[in-house]
Amino acid sequence: MSERRYARVEITGEGPVLVRGPVEITVGDGAVVRSERPVTALCTCRRSRRFPLCDTSHRDRARRSRDGDA
Amino acid sequence: MSATVEKPPSAQVAAPPLPEPRGPVSSAVLAALRGAACPECPDVGPAISAANPYRDDIQLAMYCLYELHYRGFAEVAEELEWEPALLAVRRELERSFLAGLRRDVPPGTDVQAEIAELLTEPADVDGRGVSHHLMRDGTLRQLREYLALRSLYHLKEADPQAWVIPRLHGAAKAALVTVEHDEYGAGDPERMHAELFARMLRALDMDDAYGAYLNAAPAEALAEVNFMSMCGLHRPLRGSLIGQFVTVELTSSPGSDRLVRAMRRLGLGPDAIEFYAEHVEADAVHEQVVRRGVLAPLLAAEPELAADVVFGIRASVHLAEHLESLLLRRWSDGQSSLRRQLPS
Numbered sequence: 379m380s381e382r383r384y385a386r387v388e389i390t391g392e393g394p395v396l397v398r399g400p401v402e403i404t405v406g407d408g409a410v411v412r413s414e415r416p417v418t419a420l421c422t423c424r425r426s427r428r429f430p431l432c433d434t435s436h437r438d439r440a441r442r443s444r445d446g447d448a
Numbered sequence: 449m450s451a452t453v454e455k456p457p458s459a460q461v462a463a464p465p466l467p468e469p470r471g472p473v474s475s476a477v478l479a480a481l482r483g484a485a486c487p488e489c490p491d492v493g494p495a496i497s498a499a500n501p502y503r504d505d506i507q508l509a510m511y512c513l514y515e516l517h518y519r520g521f522a523e524v525a526e527e528l529e530w531e532p533a534l535l536a537v538r539r540e541l542e543r544s545f546l547a548g549l550r551r552d553v554p555p556g557t558d559v560q561a562e563i564a565e566l567l568t569e570p571a572d573v574d575g576r577g578v579s580h581h582l583m584r585d586g587t588l589r590q591l592r593e594y595l596a597l598r599s600l601y602h603l604k605e606a607d608p609q610a611w612v613i614p615r616l617h618g619a620a621k622a623a624l625v626t627v628e629h630d631e632y633g634a635g636d637p638e639r640m641h642a643e644l645f646a647r648m649l650r651a652l653d654m655d656d657a658y659g660a661y662l663n664a665a666p667a668e669a670l671a672e673v674n675f676m677s678m679c680g681l682h683r684p685l686r687g688s689l690i691g692q693f694v695t696v697e698l699t700s701s702p703g704s705d706r707l708v709r710a711m712r713r714l715g716l717g718p719d720a721i722e723f724y725a726e727h728v729e730a731d732a733v734h735e736q737v738v739r740r741g742v743l744a745p746l747l748a749a750e751p752e753l754a755a756d757v758v759f760g761i762r763a764s765v766h767l768a769e770h771l772e773s774l775l776l777r778r779w780s781d782g783q784s785s786l787r788r789q790l791p792s
Contacts (some may be wrong), residue, residue: 388740396736416626416634419733427705432732434701439571 393436394419403430463522464659467512471505473541477512480534481524496540501548502770506541507670511662513538514677518604519658542678549675549763556758559747562691563739566698566761572706578772579706581779588714590779592652593786596661597669597771601676602645602723603658606631608673611680612689616746623741627697627734641730644723651719654790664788668771675767679760687753690746691760695768697738701731 386398397418403411411430419432426433466482469475473492492509499506515521516529528534556562572580582591601608606628616624633639646656655661679689704727711721747754778785 390736390740394732394736396733414634415630415730415733417733417737419736428729431729433705433728434569434732434735437702438568 393421393423393434394432395422396420405430461519462657463520463524464657464662466521466524467508467659467662469505470508471499471503473499473505474509474512477509477534477537480531480537481512481516481521481528483525492537493540496537496544499544501541501544502667502671504667504670506544507667507674510538510541510545510674510678511670513541514674514681515659517677517681518607521659542682545671545674545678549766550759553759553762553766555755556762557754559743559754559757559761562758562761563694563698563743566695566765569702575706576776577703578775579703579710581776582710583706583713586710586779588652589784589790589792590775591710591714592654592790593784594775595649595652595654596786596790597665597775599645599649599654599656599661600659600665600669601673603642603656605641605645608676608680609689609693611677612686612693615683615686616742617749619745620742620749623737623745624693626741627693627737630730630734639726641723641726644726648720648723651717661786664786664790666774666785666787668767668774672764672767672771675763685756685760687746687750687756688760688763690742690753691757691762692764693760694738694743694757695761695764697731697734701728701735704728704731 388396390396397420398416400412400414401418403413403418403420405411413431421429421432421436423436425435427435466478469478473495476492476495496506501507512521513534516524516526516534520526520529570576570580572583578594582594586594609624610628613621613625613628629635631641633641633643637643649656676689676692679685679692704724707724708721708728711724743757747757775785
């Protein structure tokens, strides 16, 4: 094992980018958001109501048909 | 209450009282827990096999036997946790419950297709679940009822899934523990999800004591928690426990967001809202960790578990639908889903 610790980032290819460890995120207007979670999911689709954090708004939405089957 | 020293709520670790029985099987189990000598120990095999496993009597008997592995009950000997006669009864109950679920849930092995289905949300305007109803026009009384039922799990949130840890290995174990660590507040007891839930109950003037709403909870609510405990406690059901965990973590974030909006609409404050607000963000992360970190390496190591994972997902969805349809049916009739009414 190397002594050097790299920040680990995973590009999921579907919605968020996953970042390991506590992170400090600076958003467009200069505001700083801190996350203490062991893993943080950063929104890349811009649909999150909790931007810059993912809230799963990237998911497909299905409209139900009239007779109720999804 | 006889306690005279006031303690902060999170410091209290009281075992709940035994519940009221709901039929012959739960009566026999409760009598045994109260210390009936074992010659009188229940020969309830015939009653169990004759009963519908989803009914109150069976689900309550199972719930009480599982509870011995968690917090126990006041005035019940702790040693009964491993009493062979009670374990034999529990085994009969589990066989009956599992047989019912296997009969009602179609088998499958395509885990990815199940995941894709769980990840597709109905548009909010079309959703017909309990959280959609509460978001749109649920009343405060209905919200409190929902939280009373949810308290059975959330006051021991993450505990049933913790049983599976020693049954996993390598990457899957590390990732599951990452999620569990977050559920337990990542080292901060004030941030434990169970504690956030208790704080929410207090903010709504509800009882935050462990087990306070057991007598109020219908069989449908007990069955969901029993399924978690059963899968957690049986190594052969480890794949199904992971399926259950996946189901909760994948569906919780959007549902929690609807409950946050329900509470804002009802004018509730931050102590009430924090639990579900935390779950919107936390479970958006947990979804990714559970899929990529737990499920993928588990199935790579033990591909034969795919059918059990699918069973865990489908059984969880099936039981959740039972509970949701009970709530919505009762509410649309202007009734309560609880067996005991909440003080107004």
